[in-house]
Amino acid sequence: MKLASLLFAGLALIFAALVQVALTKHAAAQYISPDPQAFAYGQELYARECSACHGAEGEGDGPGAKYLSQRPRNLTLGVFKIRSTPTGEFPTAQDLFDSITHGLAGSNGAQMPGFASLSEADRWALVEVVRTFAWMDQEGTAVEVPRRPETANLELGRQVYERLQCAACHGDEGHGDGASSLTLKDDDRRRIFAASLVSGSYKGGDAPEEIWTRFYTGLDGSPMPSYAGRASHDELWALTEYLLTLRAEAGASQEEKQ
Amino acid sequence: MIKSFTRRLALVAGGAALTLGGAGLTQIGKAYAQGEVKNGGRLKGVLRFTGEAPAEDAVSISKDSHICGVGEVNPNPLTIGADGALKDGVVALRKVASGKPWPVAMTQPKVDQKRCLFEPFVQVAQKGADLTIVNHDPLLHNIHTYEQIGRARRTLFNIAQPMAGQTDVAPLKMRRGFVVEIDCDAHNWMSAWIYTADHPYVAATGADGLFDLTDVPAGDHELVMWHPILGEVTREITLAAGETLDLSLDMKA
Numbered sequence: 001m002k003l004a005s006l007l008f009a010g011l012a013l014i015f016a017a018l019v020q021v022a023l024t025k026h027a028a029a030q031y032i033s034p035d036p037q038a039f040a041y042g043q044e045l046y047a048r049e050c051s052a053c054h055g056a057e058g059e060g061d062g063p064g065a066k067y068l069s070q071r072p073r074n075l076t077l078g079v080f081k082i083r084s085t086p087t088g089e090f091p092t093a094q095d096l097f098d099s100i101t102h103g104l105a106g107s108n109g110a111q112m113p114g115f116a117s118l119s120e121a122d123r124w125a126l127v128e129v130v131r132t133f134a135w136m137d138q139e140g141t142a143v144e145v146p147r148r149p150e151t152a153n154l155e156l157g158r159q160v161y162e163r164l165q166c167a168a169c170h171g172d173e174g175h176g177d178g179a180s181s182l183t184l185k186d187d188d189r190r191r192i193f194a195a196s197l198v199s200g201s202y203k204g205g206d207a208p209e210e211i212w213t214r215f216y217t218g219l220d221g222s223p224m225p226s227y228a229g230r231a232s233h234d235e236l237w238a239l240t241e242y243l244l245t246l247r248a249e250a251g252a253s254q255e256e257k258q
Numbered sequence: 259m260i261k262s263f264t265r266r267l268a269l270v271a272g273g274a275a276l277t278l279g280g281a282g283l284t285q286i287g288k289a290y291a292q293g294e295v296k297n298g299g300r301l302k303g304v305l306r307f308t309g310e311a312p313a314e315d316a317v318s319i320s321k322d323s324h325i326c327g328v329g330e331v332n333p334n335p336l337t338i339g340a341d342g343a344l345k346d347g348v349v350a351l352r353k354v355a356s357g358k359p360w361p362v363a364m365t366q367p368k369v370d371q372k373r374c375l376f377e378p379f380v381q382v383a384q385k386g387a388d389l390t391i392v393n394h395d396p397l398l399h400n401i402h403t404y405e406q407i408g409r410a411r412r413t414l415f416n417i418a419q420p421m422a423g424q425t426d427v428a429p430l431k432m433r434r435g436f437v438v439e440i441d442c443d444a445h446n447w448m449s450a451w452i453y454t455a456d457h458p459y460v461a462a463t464g465a466d467g468l469f470d471l472t473d474v475p476a477g478d479h480e481l482v483m484w485h486p487i488l489g490e491v492t493r494e495i496t497l498a499a500g501e502t503l504d505l506s507l508d509m510k511a
Contacts, residue, residue, distance in 0.1 A: 077412040078433075088415030088431060135433070164420050165398035168321075168444050179321040183446035187404065187411055218416050223443030225400035225418035229426075 035128055042125030049115065050126065058133030070111050071188050073221070078134035079187060081219040082204040085140025087226035092139045096127045098205075106195055106203035108176075143216055145209045146233045148240075157242025160235045164227055169194035174246050184223045192222060197243050198250035211240045290457045291356035298357070298473040299497040301459075303505030305349055305467045305483060306342035312487065312511045317447035319374070325395050326374035326445065333449035334486045335379075343467030344485065344509060346380040348453040350460035351471070352480035352492065358473040360384055360458050367430075367452055368392070369440060371399045371419070376440060376450035380486065382462050385436065385454040391426045393419035399442045403430065406437040414438065430454065437484070451486045476501070483509055 047056070053072040055061040060074035073080070082099050083091040100123050103114030115123060161167065169184065171177040174197035181194040195203070204214050215236050218226035231239070316330040337345035367383035368390040369376050383389075391401045398420040404411040415428045430438055436455065442448035453460065461469040476499040483491045488509045497503060 074410065077407070077410060079412045087417060088413075088428060164418065165444075168398050180444045180446075183320070184443055185446075187413055189411075218418075220413045220416060223400070223402065223416070225402065225416040225443070227418045230418055230420055230424075 038125045038128040039132060042122075042127075042129040045118070045122055045126055046129045049118070050129075053112075058130070068111060070108070070186075070192070071190060072112070074188075075130055075133040076135070077187070078136055079221045080134075081221050083140060083217050083220065084142040084213055085217060086143065086228060087218045087220055089140030090134075090136050090138060092142050093124075093127050093131065094142075095140075096130050097123055100126055100130075102205060104203045105201050108193055108195065108200075143213065143228075145212055145216075146237070148208055148212075149234065149237055152241035152245070153238045154242050154245055156235065157238035157240070157245075160231055160239040161242055164230060164239070166197075166239075169223065170197050174198045174243065174250075186223070187221045194223075198247045199254075208240050208244065211243065212236055215239060290354070292359040293356060295358050295473040295475055297476065297499040299476055299500060300470070300472050300502040301349075301474055301481075301495070301497065301505065302468070302470040302502065303507060305344045305347045305463050305469060305507045305509065307336065307338050307344040307488070307510070308342060308508045309510040311336055311338070319447065322374065322397055322445070325397055331375075331447040333447045336485075336487060337465070339465045339467060343463075343465065345463060345465045345467065346451075346485060347463045347467065347488075347509065348380065348382060348460060348482070348484040349463065349469040349471070349507065350382070350453065350455055350482045350484070351457065351474070352482055354457040354459050354475065354479075357457060357459065357475050364458055364460075366390065369401070369450055369452075371395055371401070371442070371448070374399075374442075374445050374448060376442075376448055378450070378462075380451045380453065380462050382453050382455065382460045383430070383438075384458070385432055385456045386430060387454070388427050388429050389438075389452070391417070391419070391428070393424045394422055396422040398444050399448075400444055401426065402441045402443055403428075404439045404441070405430075405432045405435040406439055407433065407435040411439060416443075449486075453484055481505075481507075483507055485509055 051062050052064040053062045053068065054075055055065070058075035060072045062072065065072050078090065080091045080095065082104065083089070083095050085091055101114055101116050104112040167178050169178045169180045176194040176196040178194060184192050184194060186192040202211060202214070204210050215227045218224050227236070314332050315334060317333055318330050319326050319328055339345060364382060364384045365387050367381055367387055370392050372394045374395060389403065393399050398418065400416060400418045402416040403414040405414055414430055414432070417426050417428060419426065430452070432454065436453060438452040438454060440450040440452070453462065459471050459474055461471060463469055474497055476497050478494065478496050481493050481495050488511060491509055495503065
């Protein structure tokens with residue numbers, strides 16, 4: 001009897017230690033546990049709201065896909081343009097939620113519509129479906145956007161635009177007409193054009209912090225690379241301010257013409 | 259529905275493996291065991307191209323001529339030497355569970371960008387290794403790596419290098435593919451390839467088309483021949499303990 005209880009206590013201790021180890025690793029890898037209920041509910045929603053373009057199994061091959069100039073994302077490849085995480089990393093669940101909410105409308109024509117009309121719970125259920133299609137076993141680590149400086153150094157921003165050679169694709173004035181824009185291809189080997197930085201909206205959102213993040217993380221799946229480490233945080237802020245000004249000026253001259 | 263169910267199962271299994279072993283979904287499966295190979299065999303020989311060469315792709319150098327030069331470049335050339343020897347081919351075994359230790363070179367793949375070309379064009383590396391990238395040109399290159407999965411390709415990472423002397427080290431976080439394609443979006447004629455394996459029995463051929471795989475565990479193996487534009491060909495071989503097989507391998511267009 002004594003032996004049995006000793007054995008039991010020993011096993012319990014070992015089990016507890018194992019759980020401890022598992023939990024530690026769990027936290028380190030930021031593993032998000034699959035949520036079966038949200039997934040089942042999300043699948044119904046997905047079939048109704050998303051599958052026409054993204055396909056029944058998320059492969060970007062829905063019946064509507066062929067009518068779109070930019071192919072709907074093949075979600076199973078696990079590559080996403082709009083991320084708060086470094087290049088090569090998965091997005092965060094919040095990134096996916098934001099893309100579903102706001103859609104992805106860029107200067108080359110609005111493509112994915114936003115789904116803000118769905119309830120928050122519905123959108124999170126869709127995140128769970130996308131995450132599963134994408135084989136995302138963990139979230140990426142979001143980059144912390146430094147505080148926006150109170151003054152804008154536009155001259156520095158112009159220099160950074162030149163030094164990072166943004167014009168190679170986006171053109172001297174940011175119209176998306178740089179020499180390399182003519183030969184760009186996306187992951188599907190389809191033609192893609194550099195975004196105009198001065199007209200339309202930005203795919204990842206127009207907030208200054210969102211623009212800063214796009215420079216830092218790049219847009220995986222498109223030719224836009226990550227500029228992390230290629231300019232200081234302040235220089236990327238100056239670049240952000242420079243683009244905001246370019247865009248405001250282009251918008252003003254557009255209004256004058258009308 | 260069935261596919262997403264299996265995917266889901268795998269995700270749960272991946273989660274379990276992750277929780278228990280700290281390994282991600284991408285690293286599921288038994289890792290290659292390094293050790294001494296007793297009485298192994300040797301696979302050597304020459305890889306040749308036979309048949310008619312496909313039409314050459316030619317991309318004109320449309321920008322940055324002060325560094326990149328002028329004229330046209332074939333991004334993915336088929337280079338054939340004396341007696342049909344095929345350069346930039348890969349000879350590999352498909353699956354090897356255990357065998358000789360990793361040579362250091364395979365664990366440290368590196369790509370240089372010089373005068374708007376990648377060097378080397380084709381290399382072999384350990385799957386999942388960190389890739390070192392160096393820009394020697396005083397202009398913007400972006401190192402854009404993709405994993406090939408069937409006919410699809412997925413970005414692994416995409417890093418801007420606007421200045422000469424910039425070096426980056428980034429992991430090739432692959433899923434089920436083996437082939438890494440490298441592009442520079444800024445210069446559409448730049449192309450390079452890395453054939454990765456989860457064991458060290460893999461070799462890229464030079465101008466003489468020769469390959470030599472040593473200390474190969476005896477037994478039945480699937481032999482893979484690969485080339486960026488010729489694709490993949492496989493054949494079965496049987497290697498006895500201590501045997502040296504001298505092979506003449508052919509690839510066609």
